[in-house]
Amino acid sequence: MTNDLSRKDKTLGETLRSQGISRRSFLKFCAATASMMALPPSMIPTIANALEKARRPSVIWLSFQECTGCTESLTRAHTATVESLIFDSISLDYHHTLQAAAGHAAEAAREAAMEENNGKYLLVVDGSIPLDNPGYSTIAGISNYDMLMDTARGAAAIISVGTCAAFGGIPHAKPNPTGAVSVSDIIKDKPIINVPGCPPIPVVITGVLTHFLTFGTIPELDNLGRPKTFYGQSIHDRCYRRPFYDKGLFAETFDDEGARLGWCLYKLGCKGPTSYNACATTKWNGGVSFPIEAGHPCLGCSEPDFWDGGGFYKAISMPTENITKTTIYAAAAGVAVGVAVGATGRMKKASASKAHQKVTIDDLEK
Amino acid sequence: MSDASLPQFNIQIGNDLTWNVQPILHEIRHALRKLLETGESSIIDLRSIPLAPGEEETIIDTLGCGEVHAKLNALGPSEIYETRFTGVWLITHFNEESSIIGRFIEITRFPDILKSQHEDMTIALDQLEQELEHASLSDQNETEAETNT
Ligand code: SF4
Ligand code: SF4
Numbered sequence: 001m002t003n004d005l006s007r008k009d010k011t012l013g014e015t016l017r018s019q020g021i022s023r024r025s026f027l028k029f030c031a032a033t034a035s036m037m038a039l040p041p042s043m044i045p046t047i048a049n050a051l052e053k054a055r056r057p058s059v060i061w062l063s064f065q066e067c068t069g070c071t072e073s074l075t076r077a078h079t080a081t082v083e084s085l086i087f088d089s090i091s092l093d094y095h096h097t098l099q100a101a102a103g104h105a106a107e108a109a110r111e112a113a114m115e116e117n118n119g120k121y122l123l124v125v126d127g128s129i130p131l132d133n134p135g136y137s138t139i140a141g142i143s144n145y146d147m148l149m150d151t152a153r154g155a156a157a158i159i160s161v162g163t164c165a166a167f168g169g170i171p172h173a174k175p176n177p178t179g180a181v182s183v184s185d186i187i188k189d190k191p192i193i194n195v196p197g198c199p200p201i202p203v204v205i206t207g208v209l210t211h212f213l214t215f216g217t218i219p220e221l222d223n224l225g226r227p228k229t230f231y232g233q234s235i236h237d238r239c240y241r242r243p244f245y246d247k248g249l250f251a252e253t254f255d256d257e258g259a260r261l262g263w264c265l266y267k268l269g270c271k272g273p274t275s276y277n278a279c280a281t282t283k284w285n286g287g288v289s290f291p292i293e294a295g296h297p298c299l300g301c302s303e304p305d306f307w308d309g310g311g312f313y314k315a316i317s318m319p320t321e322n323i324t325k326t327t328i329y330a331a332a333a334g335v336a337v338g339v340a341v342g343a344t345g346r347m348k349k350a351s352a353s354k355a356h357q358k359v360t361i362d363d364l365e366k
Numbered sequence: 367m368s369d370a371s372l373p374q375f376n377i378q379i380g381n382d383l384t385w386n387v388q389p390i391l392h393e394i395r396h397a398l399r400k401l402l403e404t405g406e407s408s409i410i411d412l413r414s415i416p417l418a419p420g421e422e423e424t425i426i427d428t429l430g431c432g433e434v435h436a437k438l439n440a441l442g443p444s445e446i447y448e449t450r451f452t453g454v455w456l457i458t459h460f461n462e463e464s465s466i467i468g469r470f471i472e473i474t475r476f477p478d479i480l481k482s483q484h485e486d487m488t489i490a491l492d493q494l495e496q497e498l499e500h501a502s503l504s505d506q507n508e509t510e511a512e513t514n515t
Binding site: 017021022023024025027028029031032034035038040041042044238239240241262280281282286287289293 | 409410411413414415416417418419421438440441444457459465466467468470478479483484485486489
């Protein structure tokens with residue numbers, strides 16, 4: 001802990017040098033960082049100067065109703081060394097999935113960090129907050145709501161990581177059994193940066209942290225509180241299949257000629273035109289590819305209520321009556337119908353493979 | 367993966383899929399002219415431009431390989447070479463797991479990252495002085511030890 005405290009007083013430049021990291025390596029790190037933050041390469045010297053002098057901010061990370069996918073995304077970030085440098089450049093004082101301490105010891109660490117850095121720490125939240133019954137989700141006996149209110153008080157800013165923290169996400173999907181809400185639904189007096197995605201792209205999470213570290217400010221946000229650098233353009237605007245959309249060339253099924261030729265996935269339900277995220281340029285898995293490049297339409301996971309959008313495989317302007325009807329029917333008949341639907345689905349799959357039929361959108365919707 | 371029963375996908379059709387290959391090559395042309403006329407360098411971040419599968423390769427193939435080829439070993443490898451167009455460099459940074467973390471086209475006389483850095487030279491000088499001092503001290507100790515015996 002003493003060692004950690006003394007490290008906190010050092011600038012990032014000093015910390016890196018004491019670890020034997022050369023200036024050349026640091027410049028490479030800054031180049032990758034500029035690229036990651038979608039900043040023009042001409043900003044590399046500015047980033048280098050700012051990061052050199054940056055001091056490690058205290059970060060408290062709270063996980064509420066979530067699947068740990070967002071933390072998984074962050075810790076599986078592809079730029080291993082660069083990411084670990086960013087981790088090195090923050091002081092992650094509380095993260096109940098990643099820290100060794102548990103229970104009261106962990107809570108004591110959170111309280112200590114809050115007191116020591118009052119008004120200066122960054123609060124990162126993943127997961128939504130259940131308001132119906134506080135007992136739905138607790139940490140060390142403290143309800144998510146109480147912990148959020150208590151920790152937010154002394155925070156300089158809050159980063160809501162993932163669609164659940166940013167917009168309520170999957171827990172908030174109809175019928176929202178826990179009364180799940182987003183951070184910005186409850187906290188009104190702090191700067192909140194929404195970093196949605198299910199999960200968000202790893203480098204987008206670290207990009208926002210790095211922005212705060214580099215410039216000490218929060219990035220410019222759109223009307224949904226998302227940083228414009230990453231969420232400023234729609235998937236559709238940056239999609240490499242766009243020329244096919246413009247020419248009216250669409251895949252109609254997942255294995256027709258159009259699908260093979262890489263045509264636009266609009267008719268297969270692509271939500272790219274209404275989804276704002278960095279997938280089309282930053283891509284996933286270390287910049288290897290992104291869903292549309294793999295032949296699957298965008299689900300729109302970085303948008304509010306993406307789960308209730310009427311079907312992942314319905315084109316956005318298509319009517320969605322069928323789907324609604326099925327849902328009402330299933331809800332009325334309860335579990336038995338769920339099993340029956342599962343069974344017909346399996347039968348359909350079996351007969352499809354026997355007859356080597358094409359899998360259509362309707363099959364996927366059933 | 368040559369199983370004939372697997373569907374064959376062809377998502378790379380020609381090099382005009384996003385229409386971004388030619389504009390990037392023209393941007394390089396403008397930047398090279400600027401370098402010649404004003405001495406000002408430019409950098410293009412290839413990861414900030416939407417490119418279809420294969421388009422980045424098309425750009426790299428068009429630029430080809432020139433006379434200088436350098437490898438860095440700094441937080442994972444980096445590959446830096448001058449393309450067949452003098453003054454146009456391709457810089458690819460990898461992490462320690464060999465994934466690309468940045469790819470840039472630099473239009474410059476010499477990429478900055480290849481230059482020896484002031485801070486590193488200061489540390490190097492310190493280290494060299496210490497090592498020489500250490501060596502001369504241990505020489506001295508040995509001579510003293512020999513004289514004593
Ligand atoms: S695949 Fe989706 S994002 Fe791409 S052009 Fe078609 S509709 Fe737009
Ligand atoms: S392509 Fe669409 S659904 Fe997929 S991760 Fe990106 S925004 Fe989310």
